[in-house]
Amino acid sequence: xxxxxxxxxxxxxxxxxxxxxxxxxxxxxxxxxxxxxxxxxxxxxxxxxxxxxxxxxxxxxxxxxxxxxxxxxxxxxxxxxxxxxxxxxxxxxxxxxxxxxxxxxxxxxxxxxxxxxxxxxxxxxxxxxx
Amino acid sequence: xxxxxxxxxxxxxxxxxxxxxxxxxxxxxxxxxxxxxxxxxxxxxxxxxxxxxxxxxxxxxxxxxxxxxxxxxxxxxxxxxxxxxxxxxxxxxxxxxxxxxxxxxxxxxxxxxxxxxxxxxxxxxxx
Numbered sequence: 001x002x003x004x005x006x007x008x009x010x011x012x013x014x015x016x017x018x019x020x021x022x023x024x025x026x027x028x029x030x031x032x033x034x035x036x037x038x039x040x041x042x043x044x045x046x047x048x049x050x051x052x053x054x055x056x057x058x059x060x061x062x063x064x065x066x067x068x069x070x071x072x073x074x075x076x077x078x079x080x081x082x083x084x085x086x087x088x089x090x091x092x093x094x095x096x097x098x099x100x101x102x103x104x105x106x107x108x109x110x111x112x113x114x115x116x117x118x119x120x121x122x123x124x125x126x127x128x129x130x
Numbered sequence: 131x132x133x134x135x136x137x138x139x140x141x142x143x144x145x146x147x148x149x150x151x152x153x154x155x156x157x158x159x160x161x162x163x164x165x166x167x168x169x170x171x172x173x174x175x176x177x178x179x180x181x182x183x184x185x186x187x188x189x190x191x192x193x194x195x196x197x198x199x200x201x202x203x204x205x206x207x208x209x210x211x212x213x214x215x216x217x218x219x220x221x222x223x224x225x226x227x228x229x230x231x232x233x234x235x236x237x238x239x240x241x242x243x244x245x246x247x248x249x250x251x252x253x254x255x256x257x
Contacts, residue, residue, distance in 0.1 A: 119253035
């Protein structure tokens with residue numbers, strides 16, 4: 001089955017990103033495909049490469065990056081939500097004249113249309129959040 | 131702007147709004163999804179349940195809390211061809227509200243009809 005995944009909460013504060021990751025991993029192991037993982041609301045904070053969790057804790061952003069590298073998964077942060085919360089990729093950095101970017105590997109920033117597209121194209125869109 | 135889909139697939143989208151309009155950003159950002167989604171020519175319905183019914187309350191004034199009064203956008207949804215708004219009867223009643231307290235035309239349905247609406251939908255966003 002082709003899944004779309006929506007993550008609506010930030011890392012560590014809330015279980016949503018962990019559950020979404022474990023779901024995606026399990027789905028892939030069972031032979032399913034992930035059309036896209038879309039991060040909205042505080043979920044965009046999952047895409048920071050500047051997180052430094054303690055060594056004995058999971059590294060949530062890195063874990064997403066590695067899963068994406070291994071299985072070519074499209075990880076998209078909503079641009080409007082990202083701008084509000086200071087998530088920046090090199091293009092956004094230039095466009096909004098910021099002095100840095102902070103996006104982790106394999107994440108990209110794009111519009112809400114990508115979420116709607118996931119709803120249309122995927123056979124199931126699964127939401128993780130409250 | 132957003133790239134439009136050329137697949138020609140039309141699905142039944144349902145946006146469920148169940149939180150109060152202010153206090154968290156969910157309601158405001160949900161409306162942003164509805165507005166962008168409107169360009170994709172899908173079959174769109176909005177449902178308001180629980181504290182979500184307060185999103186449609188008339189005469190909201192956010193000037194003292196320094197947030198955007200996005201409630202005005204609901205009355206513009208018609209221009210985006212988003213015309214199916216459903217409000218759950220029980221949620222209104224338990225909050226002391228009637229249809230007259232709402233800023234837009236809606237269809238008030240009871241919880242069993244709401245259940246059917248949800249069951250019949252294909253893509254559900256739950257904000």
